[in-house]
Amino acid sequence: MEIRGPLELPAQREDIELVTADELTLVGELAVPESTDPVATLVTLHPLPTAGGFMDSHILRKAAARLPAIADLAVLRFNTRGTSSPRGKSEGQFDGGAAEQFDVAAAMDFVRERALPRPWLLGWSFGTELALKYGREHEIEGIILLSPPLHRATDAEVAAWADTGVKVVILVPELDDYLRPDEARARFASVPHATLIAVDGGKHLWVGESQTRRVLTEIVAAVNPAALPLPTTWPAG
Numbered sequence: 001m002e003i004r005g006p007l008e009l010p011a012q013r014e015d016i017e018l019v020t021a022d023e024l025t026l027v028g029e030l031a032v033p034e035s036t037d038p039v040a041t042l043v044t045l046h047p048l049p050t051a052g053g054f055m056d057s058h059i060l061r062k063a064a065a066r067l068p069a070i071a072d073l074a075v076l077r078f079n080t081r082g083t084s085s086p087r088g089k090s091e092g093q094f095d096g097g098a099a100e101q102f103d104v105a106a107a108m109d110f111v112r113e114r115a116l117p118r119p120w121l122l123g124w125s126f127g128t129e130l131a132l133k134y135g136r137e138h139e140i141e142g143i144i145l146l147s148p149p150l151h152r153a154t155d156a157e158v159a160a161w162a163d164t165g166v167k168v169v170i171l172v173p174e175l176d177d178y179l180r181p182d183e184a185r186a187r188f189a190s191v192p193h194a195t196l197i198a199v200d201g202g203k204h205l206w207v208g209e210s211q212t213r214r215v216l217t218e219i220v221a222a223v224n225p226a227a228l229p230l231p232t233t234w235p236a237g
Contacts, residue, residue: 009069028078045127142167173202
């Protein structure tokens with residue numbers, strides 16, 4: 001069968017809860033390869049909840065549905081504070097990206113407790129702000145930023161990544177509503193080791209199977225390039 005849309009490939013999937021330092025319970029899911037150990041871990045940070053973002057935002061849901069099977073990755077998704085999805089509602093209230101630092105920390109605590117390998121933060125839109133603002137506080141291999149708006153992360157917070165050994169991969173849609181490639185190059189120029197990928201024809205929400213495949217391919221190229229090219233049919237072959 002063709003791998004597209006909502007197709008969910010085999011994986012071990014577990015409903016999880018994260019407990020923050022300010023004693024909130026967040027709901028989420030961990031998906032890992034069905035019969036092998038993961039080679040790396042994606043800790044996903046969803047788009048703005050006040051604009052409909054949640055752990056099931058389509059790129060993150062499709063990453064969890066496909067990448068454990070076709071790229072040997074663990075994928076952790078969760079609703080930040082006050083956010084609802086079919087999985088449930090996380091306690092607390094949206095805090096504009098401030099108290100959400102505790103949500104990121106709770107996810108990273110979970111990664112350590114489970115000994116999940118080679119964690120990367122994968123942020124989309126609002127999630128990129130959380131990755132940029134708080135990712136440096138944690139032991140991660142890299143950050144992947146999808147459609148970063150750079151509304152909340154300051155220039156100083158961006159520039160601080162220049163002093164890390166952490167990989168920075170940025171996917172900027174050509175037709176983004178907030179930050180397009182030329183401006184993004186200028187705003188991220190303070191991080192010389194960052195890899196900025198301008199995606200022709202891309203839009204902020206990455207709608208359509210061709211955009212989904214492009215995004216998932218770039219994620220795997222950063223985290224587990226040995227799994228490329230990603231198959232388009234299942235069983236793979």
